Amino acid sequence: MDTTEQKDAKVFRANALESEAIYIFREVVAQFEKPVLLFSGGKDSITLVRLAQKAFWPAKIPFPLMHIDTGHNFPETIEFRDRLVKELGVELIVRHVQDSIDQGKVIEETGKYASRNTLQTTTLLDAIEEFKFDACIGGARRDEEKARAKERIFSVRDDFGQWDEKNQRPELFDMLNGKIEIGQNVRVFPISNWTELDVWNYIEQEQIEIPSIYFAHKRNTFLRDGLIWSAEDEVVFRAQDEEVQERTVRFRTVGDMSCTAAVESTANTIEKVVAEIRESKISERGARIDDKRSEAAMEKRKQQGYF
Amino acid sequence: MEVLKIATAGSVDDGKSTLIGRLLYDTHSLTDDKIEAIRNSSRKKGYDYLDFSLATDGLVAEREQGITIDVAHIYFSTAERSYIIADTPGHVEYTRNMVTGASTSQVAIILIDARKGVIEQTYRHFFINNLLRIKDVIVAVNKMDLVGYDQTVFEDIKQNFERLNANSTYAEQNVSYIPISALKGDNVVAKSNEMPWYQGETILQHLGGIESTDVNEEGEVRFSVQTVIRPKTDEFHDFRGFAGKIKGGNLKVGDQVTVLPSMTTSKIESIYFYDKGYKEAEAGSSVTITLEDEINIARGDMLVKSNELPRVEKDLTATVCWMDSKQLRPGTRYVVQHNTNRVLSKIAEVGSVIATDFSGKKASDGTLGLNEIGEVKIKLSKPIFSDSYIANKSNGSFILIDEHSNTTAGVGFIN
Numbered sequence: 001m002d003t004t005e006q007k008d009a010k011v012f013r014a015n016a017l018e019s020e021a022i023y024i025f026r027e028v029v030a031q032f033e034k035p036v037l038l039f040s041g042g043k044d045s046i047t048l049v050r051l052a053q054k055a056f057w058p059a060k061i062p063f064p065l066m067h068i069d070t071g072h073n074f075p076e077t078i079e080f081r082d083r084l085v086k087e088l089g090v091e092l093i094v095r096h097v098q099d100s101i102d103q104g105k106v107i108e109e110t111g112k113y114a115s116r117n118t119l120q121t122t123t124l125l126d127a128i129e130e131f132k133f134d135a136c137i138g139g140a141r142r143d144e145e146k147a148r149a150k151e152r153i154f155s156v157r158d159d160f161g162q163w164d165e166k167n168q169r170p171e172l173f174d175m176l177n178g179k180i181e182i183g184q185n186v187r188v189f190p191i192s193n194w195t196e197l198d199v200w201n202y203i204e205q206e207q208i209e210i211p212s213i214y215f216a217h218k219r220n221t222f223l224r225d226g227l228i229w230s231a232e233d234e235v236v237f238r239a240q241d242e243e244v245q246e247r248t249v250r251f252r253t254v255g256d257m258s259c260t261a262a263v264e265s266t267a268n269t270i271e272k273v274v275a276e277i278r279e280s281k282i283s284e285r286g287a288r289i290d291d292k293r294s295e296a297a298m299e300k301r302k303q304q305g306y307f
Numbered sequence: 308m309e310v311l312k313i314a315t316a317g318s319v320d321d322g323k324s325t326l327i328g329r330l331l332y333d334t335h336s337l338t339d340d341k342i343e344a345i346r347n348s349s350r351k352k353g354y355d356y357l358d359f360s361l362a363t364d365g366l367v368a369e370r371e372q373g374i375t376i377d378v379a380h381i382y383f384s385t386a387e388r389s390y391i392i393a394d395t396p397g398h399v400e401y402t403r404n405m406v407t408g409a410s411t412s413q414v415a416i417i418l419i420d421a422r423k424g425v426i427e428q429t430y431r432h433f434f435i436n437n438l439l440r441i442k443d444v445i446v447a448v449n450k451m452d453l454v455g456y457d458q459t460v461f462e463d464i465k466q467n468f469e470r471l472n473a474n475s476t477y478a479e480q481n482v483s484y485i486p487i488s489a490l491k492g493d494n495v496v497a498k499s500n501e502m503p504w505y506q507g508e509t510i511l512q513h514l515g516g517i518e519s520t521d522v523n524e525e526g527e528v529r530f531s532v533q534t535v536i537r538p539k540t541d542e543f544h545d546f547r548g549f550a551g552k553i554k555g556g557n558l559k560v561g562d563q564v565t566v567l568p569s570m571t572t573s574k575i576e577s578i579y580f581y582d583k584g585y586k587e588a589e590a591g592s593s594v595t596i597t598l599e600d601e602i603n604i605a606r607g608d609m610l611v612k613s614n615e616l617p618r619v620e621k622d623l624t625a626t627v628c629w630m631d632s633k634q635l636r637p638g639t640r641y642v643v644q645h646n647t648n649r650v651l652s653k654i655a656e657v658g659s660v661i662a663t664d665f666s667g668k669k670a671s672d673g674t675l676g677l678n679e680i681g682e683v684k685i686k687l688s689k690p691i692f693s694d695s696y697i698a699n700k701s702n703g704s705f706i707l708i709d710e711h712s713n714t715t716a717g718v719g720f721i722n
Binding site for chain 1: 542606706
């Protein structure tokens with residue numbers, strides 16, 4: 001098979017992080033009945049999709065993607081998501097935070113800092129129960145945040161979705177133990193050991209397509225607390241005295257619009273983005289207002305079932 | 308980029324977090340907002356210096372108690388390579404988390420407080436690094452600023468540690484000694500002006516010179532099948548690929564291989580990484596291979612070169628580090644996970660408990676408690692294809708999974 005290709009084939013030397021991630025994907029498929037890949041349309045989950053493709057080629061990705069839609073997405077992200085899924089021929093499941101609000105399961109926050117980010121947890125846990133997913137693969141990285149730095153690669157959650165941070169399973173060498181009780185769930189993080197720069201380098205190396213909002217573009221914006229917010233959608237609360245100005249910006253992370261700020265940038269190619277990240281004095285999550293709520297914001301969300 | 312994995316070990320207040328903070332700070336790996344967050348938290352606690360432990364201790368309980376409970380993974384990089392530090396706890400009760408952090412590391416940094424010297428905790432940390440056969444150990448004698456940068460203090464500690472090292476069973480281990488002050492930044496990244504008597508490398512220089520070989524690169528080829536890839540599409544109708552990670556050595560197209568446990572032989576027809584074929588792939592690579600013959604192969608089976616067969620054994624003797632609050636007792640059943648293979652087992656005997664102060668083996672009461680290390684005999688329901696831990700780390704280690712709680716209750720190193 002493909003002997004022509006093998007004639008001039010070279011020796012394969014692994015990129016350690018890439019091989020580790022592929023190994024993790026294969027363990028998930030072998031150890032679980034019903035895995036799902038949590039897909040937000042952001043660069044980390046897009047990287048996961050590429051790694052999953054590599055892990056199972058020439059077969060298709062053997063699990064669906066699931067997007068927990070806050071309803072506050074950047075339109076560019078949704079458009080990108082739908083195109084990617086079509087190209088890959090994989091199933092996409094979408095569950096909406098709005099439905100959880102309509103059912104009275106969660107209450108929309110109000111005020112200046114209102115965000116739907118925390119509300120996602122309920123929608124996610126309901127979806128896990130609905131589809132009986134036993135493994136949820138996510139693009140979290142340990143370098144993102146100090147509570148994330150404590151995360152195992154296979155992270156067991158109880159049937160309420162809770163993370164017991166003080167009693168995590170030991171994880172030795174690369175032996176992953178995914179044995180769980182019915183009702184429990186494992187969150188799996190194949191790119192745990194990657195840094196933000198590793199992800200960007202990989203996107204550049206693999207020429208992976210990403211949504212346009214990651215690149216510099218002109219946008220109507222306003223300033224609050226020293227951060228730049230998009231003024232192009234009503235979901236981002238703006239006070240009357242907060243003045244709208246056109247700026248050349250890009251987004252470094254793609255989260256819920258209401259809690260994701262932009263950065264001033266002229267980087268309009270992947271090479272320029274990588275160069276900019278390399279020089280940056282601000283961390284990726286510096287523009288995520290939801291992490292600034294308290295010293296332990298992420299840990300608390302994770303205990304409640306956030307991914 | 309190349310990644311070097313480091314595990315740190317030290318007792319409470321030896322300055323582990325300060326050292327990590329210093330490494331990050333001096334390599335410009337901390338962003339402004341993170342420094343600002345550390346500054347704010349330090350101020351809130353009434354400190355007039357930057358308390359880096361607030362950055363590395365990620366859990367509320369850790370920050371409250373000022374101790375590290377579980378492993379945190381911390382990243383920094385230089386122009387030459389990336390580093391991952393597993394910041395592991397020093398307390399006895401968290402030995403299991405220390406082993407967790409050390410198991411994937413290639414280097415260990417053991418911190419010693421210059422004022423206290425070699426203490427019981429140091430024994431345990433060094434013992435675990437010995438047991439896990441971590442090739443490079445850096446003994447960082449910290450807080451030299453508090454002993455007036457006195458050379459004799461450093462030399463005394465070095466001598467004491469060498470006495471400990473004389474009892475080590477791992478003669479090839481490289482142990483180096485570096486006098487530092489993590490707080491002031493002496494000999495961490497920058498060379499110290501305060502210790503002209505020390506001519507050696509700084510910690511970062513030393514780390515930069517260590518070759519980054521992964522656990523998976525050691526020994527002979529062991530290819531444990533993770534999953535079988537059968538696309539059944541028109542284009543790849545007959546494709547049967549065996550997906551796994553090459554552990555040890557390398558695999559070439561045309562290599563004669565033996566499949567365990569069936570002992571059937573075949574030749575490697577192709578090696579794929581994604582959609583490209585390669586004539587050879589090296590250890591550490593997650594590839595997909597196809598064979599020339601149709602052989603029934605499933606997850607847990609192992610492919611090896613026919614002239615490099617592992618041991619096939621139903622009775623295991625191993626050094627086990629116990630990690631569960633429920634004691635390990637003879638007669639109880641556990642699932643042994645060895646690579647991707649799971650086998651039901653019964654504990655035959657707990658022979659002796661090993662003292663982590665290098666004083667040797669002690670008679671046990673026949674059980675192993677949480678954080679104890681002992682010699683254990685295990686009967687397997689089916690044979691596994693193993694090597695000694697010394698010959699091949701990944702094929703010489705296994706975990707014990709509790710059938711009822713499903714937790715990883717222990718780790719074994721095959722003798």
